Amino acid sequence: MKTNQEQRDARVTAGLMVAATSLFAATSVLAKGLGVGAFGPALPPLMVSFGRFAFALAGIAAVAALMRPRLTRPAWGTHAARTLCGWGGVTLMFAAVARMPLPDATAISFLSPVFTMILAIPLLGERVGPVRWSAAAIALIGAAILLRPGDAVQLAAFIALGAAAAMGLEAIFIKRLTRRESPLQILLVNNAMGAAIAATVALAVWTTPSPPQWAALAAIGLLMACGQALNLLAMRRADASFVAPFFYLTLIWAAGFDLFLFGVLPDGISLIGAAVLVSGAALLVWRDRQRGGAARPPGA
Template identity: 30%
Template sequence: MLLGMAAFAGNDAIGKWLVADYGVAQVILLRSLAAGLLMAPLLLRGGRVVARIRAAPRPRLQALRAICATAEVFCFYLAVSHMPLADVMAFWMAAPIYVVAISPLLLGERVGARTWAAVAVGFAGVLILLAPSLQVSGPGVVFALLGTAAFAAIMVLGRSLRETPDRDLVLFQLAAAAGAGLLLAPFDWQPVQSSGDLALLFLLGVVATVAHMLVTRALKLADASVVAPLQYSLLVWGAVLGFLIFGDIPAPGMMLGAALIVGSGLIVLRRAPRVAPEPPVPAQPGVRQSG
C-alpha cells in the first residue's frame, strides 16, 4: 500500500509537470494508451473485450462509474495546473468523509453520532483549505471540489459493483478515459517537444498502472481498515515532491486543514463496522483507486 501511494504521488507529479505544456485531454489520452498497452495481457485474459463490456452486470452503473472516473482524472489534472500538488492531494483525502456523509441517503447505511462529529471535523478542514490565504486560485478550487465529488461517487458506486472483476473495472475505466481524451485532445493538441516528454507521457501510464496494481494487491492481502489509513502518506509525498520539483512550500493553513482531514478520516475508518471480505473486491471505500 505504501508503494502504491508513492507510485500515485509520482503519477500526480509527472501529470502536473506535463499539463504545464500539454493539454489535459492529450495527456490523459496518451496515458490511457500507455496503460492499455501495459495491461493488455491482463485485460485480454478474460476473453473478448467487446463481449465482456456487453455482458457487464448493471451496465448503467458501470457506465456511470466510468464517467465519474474520467471526470475525476480530468479534474485532478486541471486542479494541479492551478494549485500546489499537496493542496490538491489534501482535497482528495476528504473524499472518504464525503462518502460517509452521503451513505445514509444513497446506501441506507447507519452512521453514529461520533462518526458524524468526525465528518464535521473533516469538513472544517476542507473549509480551512478553501481559505483565501492559501496558494489556490478560483478555477483550481472548483476543479478540486468537482474532482473530489467524482471520486466519492466512484467509491459509492464501487460498493454496488463488487461482483465485477478487477480487470473489467480497469478496462471500462481506461476505455472511458481514452474515449474522452480522443474526443477532446484535437481541440488542444500540442506537438511533443522532445523525446524526454514522450518518455514522461509513456511513464505516466506505466506508473499509474503500477499504482493501481499495488493498491489492488494490498486490498487482497489485508483488510481495508488496515491499509486504507496508509493512503494519507500521499500528503507527505505531495509536500516533498511539490517542494523538490515545483518549489511549492505548504502554507500553515493547508497543513492545519490536512491534519483535520486526516484525523477525521482515521476516526471514520476506526469506527467503521468490520465485515468479512467478499471476494472479489474491485474497490474499497476510502482508498484511492483512480487519478
C-alpha cells in the same frame, strides 16, 4: 500475538502500499509538470487525462493478454457511470495540481470518502451515525482551511474539491461493481471506456505532444496502472482496515516531490489544513471499515 508468517505478510503488505502511494503521487507530480510547462508548452488537463487512461489501458491490456482471465458479462451502465466520474475526477485533479501546491490538492482529494458517505445515503440507502457525521465535519473544516478564502489559490482549491466529489461518487459505483466482477475486469473495462471518453474530448484541445511530453504521458498511465495493481495485491493480502491508513502516505510523497522538483515548501496553513482534513477523513474511513461501508480513500 502474531505469528512469523503474519508479521512477514504485514511487512510485505506495508511495502506494497508504500510503493503504490509513491506511484500515485508520482502521477500527480508528472501531471503538474505537464500542466506548468516543465516538459515543453503546457498541456491542458484534458490531454493529460487522455494519457493517463490510454497508457494505463495499454499496460492493463498487456497483463490481461498474459493472464487470460475468465471474464463475465460487464454491468455496462454501472461501468459507464463509474468511468465518467473517474475521468471527471482525474481531469479536475490534474487541473488543480497545475495551479496549486501538490500537497494541498492531494489533501483536498482525501475528502472523497466524505462525499461517498453523503452520496451513499440516497444512492445506497445507508444510515449515517453521529461518529461519521463528526468525522465528516472535521474533514470539511480542514478543507475550509485549505480553500484559503480570499487567496489567489481559492479557485484551484475549488477545482480540487470538485475532483474529490467526483471520486466520491465513483466509489459508490466501484462498490456495486466489486460485488459481481473481478478487479482485473473492472480495471480493464474502466480504462477502455476512459480512454475512449478522454480521446474524444481531448480532440477539442489537441496539440501534438513533444517526445518528452509523450514520455511523461506514458509514465502517468503506466505508473497509475502499476499503483492500482500493487493496491489490489495489498488488499488481497490483508484486511482493508490495515491497508486503508497507508493511503495517507500519498500526502507525504506529494509534499516531498513538490519540494524536491518545484521548490514548493508547505506553509503553516497547508500543514494545519491538511492535518485537520486527514484526521477527519481517516476517522471516517476507520469507522466505515468497522461497519463494512463504502467510504474509502482515493485509489482504494
